[in-house]
Amino acid sequence: MKKKIKYIIDEIIDQYLYADETSRPWIIGFSGGKDSTVLLQLVWEALTIIKNNIADNLQREVYVVSNDTMIENPIITEYVHRVLHDVEKAALNQGLPFRIQKTTPRLEDSFFVNLIGRGYPAPNSTFRWCTERLKIKPTSRFILEQVNLNGEAIILLGTRSDESSNRAKSIKKHSTRGKRLSKHALHPNILTYMPIKDLMLEEVWFIINTMPSPWGSSNTELFQVYANASADDYECPTTITENKHSSCGQSRFGCWVCTVVPKDKSMTAQVENGVAWLTPLLKFRNAIVEERNLIENRMPTMRNGREAINGMGTYTPEYRAIVLERLLLVQKEIQQEKPHVELISNQELIAIQVIWYRDLIFNHKVSKIYNKFYNKEFDMKNQDEKIRRETEILQNVCKDCPDNFELIQDLLSLQKNKALLTKKRGLKDDIERKIENFINS
Numbered sequence: 001m002k003k004k005i006k007y008i009i010d011e012i013i014d015q016y017l018y019a020d021e022t023s024r025p026w027i028i029g030f031s032g033g034k035d036s037t038v039l040l041q042l043v044w045e046a047l048t049i050i051k052n053n054i055a056d057n058l059q060r061e062v063y064v065v066s067n068d069t070m071i072e073n074p075i076i077t078e079y080v081h082r083v084l085h086d087v088e089k090a091a092l093n094q095g096l097p098f099r100i101q102k103t104t105p106r107l108e109d110s111f112f113v114n115l116i117g118r119g120y121p122a123p124n125s126t127f128r129w130c131t132e133r134l135k136i137k138p139t140s141r142f143i144l145e146q147v148n149l150n151g152e153a154i155i156l157l158g159t160r161s162d163e164s165s166n167r168a169k170s171i172k173k174h175s176t177r178g179k180r181l182s183k184h185a186l187h188p189n190i191l192t193y194m195p196i197k198d199l200m201l202e203e204v205w206f207i208i209n210t211m212p213s214p215w216g217s218s219n220t221e222l223f224q225v226y227a228n229a230s231a232d233d234y235e236c237p238t239t240i241t242e243n244k245h246s247s248c249g250q251s252r253f254g255c256w257v258c259t260v261v262p263k264d265k266s267m268t269a270q271v272e273n274g275v276a277w278l279t280p281l282l283k284f285r286n287a288i289v290e291e292r293n294l295i296e297n298r299m300p301t302m303r304n305g306r307e308a309i310n311g312m313g314t315y316t317p318e319y320r321a322i323v324l325e326r327l328l329l330v331q332k333e334i335q336q337e338k339p340h341v342e343l344i345s346n347q348e349l350i351a352i353q354v355i356w357y358r359d360l361i362f363n364h365k366v367s368k369i370y371n372k373f374y375n376k377e378f379d380m381k382n383q384d385e386k387i388r389r390e391t392e393i394l395q396n397v398c399k400d401c402p403d404n405f406e407l408i409q410d411l412l413s414l415q416k417n418k419a420l421l422t423k424k425r426g427l428k429d430d431i432e433r434k435i436e437n438f439i440n441s
Helices: 001-019 036-053 074-092 109-116 130-150 165-174 201-210 221-226 266-273 275-291 318-334 346-358 366-373 385-397 402-420 427-441
Strands: 026-029 064-067 098-105 153-156 181-183 190-193
Touching: 001 036, 026 036, 026 130, 036 064, 036 074, 036 181, 036 201, 036 266, 064 130, 064 165, 064 221, 064 385, 074 098, 074 221, 074 275, 098 130, 098 201, 109 130, 109 201, 109 346, 130 153, 266 275, 275 318, 318 346, 385 402
Parallel strands: 026 064, 026 153, 064 098, 153 190
Antiparallel strands: 181 190
16 A cells, blocks of 8 residues: 555656646645545645655645535535645645635525525436536636636546546546546646546545644544444445544535435434534425425426426525525524534625515515524615615605605615626616516506
């Protein structure tokens, strides 16, 4: 095993120094999981050897890119943030060219803005609208920025053939015999490099359990996270050191609200292993799955106005409001034990209200739902003196026609909030529809 580790490190050294004489940056996708941790650790060891024994001045930048979908399992989020802090600090102290880059989805792409705001049905295997918005686009934007600056970039992947037969086929398909670097499937100016593709699962855990973290984090903590999240069918007995370990796992940590899989095995195992404060999250997630295809929760049309198949369009305004209320209730319950955990941001709440206005939903107010659970006021309107004065003037003008006052207020809300989201198309049509509905009623 030591020979295999040395071989991988030597290969990384050769690729960094000799096989590629350009200064194309390396980009490591870091999730905090076992594979990306081992990949980063071996690259770190390689660059340390280069700095201490070959070339003190390391020219090539290595970006450690971590994408936060904003709905990651809170335990993993906390762990990853601590590790990235350790990596950044240690790289600076050791003079290594690692640069931390965190990416997040744009506001209009966030999960709850689409689920609660636009009423998109919870993702499943046939309508998986989340992956591109939450994971692919944020990281791709950063990678393409590096390509624009440097002409090309090299992405280091912690992908292994041992993960699954499909993964092995994919690696073989995109690999070129005799070459370490492969062309990216979608971007001609991006190359991929998979240093640990031949490692077995047991070998990954060998590295984690026997090699100290070079940036000072606790690999024991990572091992314990996997152990707590291991369901029965994901256990892998570990007998690789003289110390006795509990069963480790190859559980996949994803979004806590993921509805693509029928059951969240990792979070269920965490709850069963004593992480009781995750229970409200699990119940919320399970309810979203169970209620996805209930006809009473769905509009007969899609967002483009076309009739939906079997009348199963977007979520109704009533159901969107119910989900928001549940989410805020879960957030408040979680914060009693974990005050810093935020399931939905204020920016997302504002964006949801904007979309509800654009969808002509005026009988449900985000601020009213929010203030039901929190004592502090959360108002969607700018409360400066100018706005208050405008409201007084409008009330005086419309004192004999209160319905018109409400109509004008709603139209102003549509117009004023358009700047909060990138996509502003359709405002004119929204205003016309609101006026038409008002006249008809």
